[in-house]
Amino acid sequence: MCLAIPARIVELDGPDTAIVAVEGVRKRISTALLEEAEIGDYVLIHVGYALHKLSPEEAERTLELMAEAGILQEELAELGEGTA
Numbered sequence: 001m002c003l004a005i006p007a008r009i010v011e012l013d014g015p016d017t018a019i020v021a022v023e024g025v026r027k028r029i030s031t032a033l034l035e036e037a038e039i040g041d042y043v044l045i046h047v048g049y050a051l052h053k054l055s056p057e058e059a060e061r062t063l064e065l066m067a068e069a070g071i072l073q074e075e076l077a078e079l080g081e082g083t084a
Contacts, residue, residue: 006059
């Protein structure tokens with residue numbers, strides 16, 4: 001389905017790249033669309049790009065809703081393709 005999914009930045013990998021993690025899946029993404037990115041930030045990611053920052057509460061709630069709707073595992077599988 002390829003929806004945007006919340007993830008936490010766990011490593012800054014370069015000037016415009018970071019490693020994010022969600023539910024045990026790690027992925028290298030571009031942070032070029034953000035003004036700034038820091039380790040611990042929650043971001044909404046889509047097709048390898050961080051679109052914007054989220055609060056931890058908003059990220060958690062979005063992941064819960066995705067799980068309840070039965071789409072979280074599908075999105076994690078797509079995210080995990082080509083993991084970092």
